[in-house]
Amino acid sequence: MTHTEHPFVEHVEVLSNVRVASGVGLLSLTAPRCAATIRPGQFVHLRIGTQTSNLLRRPFSVHRAYGQTIEILYQVLGAGTLQLAEKEPGDTSMDLVGPLGTGWRVPQNTSHALLVAGGLGAAPLGMLAEQLAEAGIATVVAQGAPTAERLVARVLFDRVARRTEVATDDGSAGERGFVTAVTARLLAAEKFDVVYTCGPEVMERAVIAQCQERGVACQVSLERLMACGIGACLSCVVTTKSGLKRACVDGPVFDAEEVLFDATEIPPKH
Amino acid sequence: MTVDLTVNLGSLPLKNPVMTASGTFASGREFSDFVDLTRLGAIVTKGVSMTPWPGNASPRIAETASGMLNSIGLQNPGVEAFIEGDLAWLSTNASSTPVIVNVSGHSAADYARVIERLETQDSVAAYELNISCPNVDTGGMAFGTSSTAAAEVVRECRSATNRPLIIKLSPNVTDIVEIARTVEAEGADAVSLINTLLGMAIDANTRRPMLSRVVGGLSGPAIKPVALRMVWQVACALDIPIIGMGGIMTAEDAIEFLIAGATCVAVGTGNFIDPTTTMKVIDGIDEWCRSHGVEQVTDLVGSLEVSW
């Protein structure tokens, strides 16, 4: 675990909050300290409401950070994200705990990287794509979503990646079907030094299996239910080859070969 | 006006009445970026057992109205790893704050063995016996819901140590006063209450429980009225001091527990919502006392006015 900065509590102000697809919003927050210290793949634990009714904070990856601003790409799922969708510019009621967790790691001598995003899994890959482009690393993005509209962050990926290939469930963009068909093709045709993946756990597992077959290093960002977000409550455990690890401090990014997938994934929303 | 915040938990003097609730603060290290650990009245560690316990399957938590359910299941690396890891860290980094080790076991002898192992450790100030965890199959709450079983655990542990022995009581009983009296008679120096209330949550759409263990322990503001009632009932019946907890988020919550009869208070779930809660509670108690002309925080203890 390498922390460049210790986590802190920071009050945030909503700069903008816009709908980018059905059920998906992009929230820009003024959070100077966090913006200056967050690394790709890390997350913040956001206190959305000040009432006790929905008590717990909600974890969100930081999609992008620049100047004094951080961006969060969120899917509206339940009480917390419904409240989040209502936030107006100028709102100062929220605070975050962050930066939290390990980020994506770029192995030495990486020249080719593949990013595999499923649905909102695109969120933690945004900053990474920018960072890789800046470092001159040839980056290919494989992105999957239910529909073309839900290919969130596609504009960013198109801008910074060398190539973007997409798949949608309904065929409204790219090829019809799962992104894992795209990745199977890409992994067979090109040589990547590292694969970064985030998305539904079934997708992540399929991508990891493809990487293992070809001996390509793979990093995966895992979602777990989190109460504290700072390593104290043990609600977010991930089974690994070296025992139980906490997704909030030992992850959320793990080396794929370390993870022993079991029944601990968050049950998909009805 | 300066307020005297010091309290005595039996023979253990504390600089203020605010402690951490076991299992919500790890052993403090994880909070050291947010909290000055040396300002805490005491640190209560997560549950420590003789051998490593793996805990329960996930999902282990669920948010519920004004609270949360957990079924962590006392995951911990065992007493040896605790001594080398967290305890060693605490004695270098927060040596001025008393460390109270929360002890778990599957049998009365199990609890006593953990204590025997810790007796040689100078940095341990007291023990808190968790006889009230709803999340393990053998032991845990089974000891805290039967007077005979509770008595047996306290007796075994009492003969293993002269250090202050605190018994953590379960609210999942018909009569908490009866259990409290029993542990007092067996030589407990203090009681802490309440542990979590057994509860469950269901996702109607999937017809599945929200926790893989189906049931779990409810904590947070939702349980505060139950906790206050139990602290008050036990305070009326016992002579030994009480550590009150259950849903404390603010200084005012803490003061209510003191008024109900608790000598100390512990912050649990509140640490997850705001990692600096303990500091805010300490500062807030001080301010409250100042603005209400209370010179000693102990003057508040059991000061409930029941006449109308």
Ligand SMILES: Cc1cc2nc3c(=O)[nH]c(=O)nc-3n(C[C@H](O)[C@H](O)[C@H](O)COP(=O)(O)OP(=O)(O)OC[C@H]3O[C@@H](n4cnc5c(N)ncnc54)[C@H](O)[C@@H]3O)c2cc1C
């Ligand atoms: C490290 C990490 C990064 C994440 N990054 C993003 C992101 O960038 N964008 C995004 O849209 N979502 C992200 N999530 C998922 C997001 O935290 C949940 O979708 C959100 O908490 C749901 O809250 P809710 O109140 O709307 O849903 P509810 O279902 O009402 O929430 C109830 C409880 O379950 C938890 N919960 C529900 N679904 C999830 C889930 N999938 N993962 C974790 N906890 C969940 C909530 O935090 C809350 O405690 C991330 C999760 C983790 C662990």
Ligand SMILES: Cc1cc2nc3c(=O)[nH]c(=O)nc-3n(C[C@H](O)[C@H](O)[C@H](O)COP(=O)(O)O)c2cc1C
């Ligand atoms: C995640 C979690 C883990 C807990 N672990 C323990 C434990 O190991 N030992 C124990 O005695 N109590 C444990 N408890 C109970 C708390 O110490 C406390 O008694 C209870 O949560 C009520 O206080 P609260 O409402 O402030 O959280 C745990 C509670 C939570 C929420």
Ligand code: FES
């Ligand atoms: S969320 Fe508490 S330990 Fe990870």
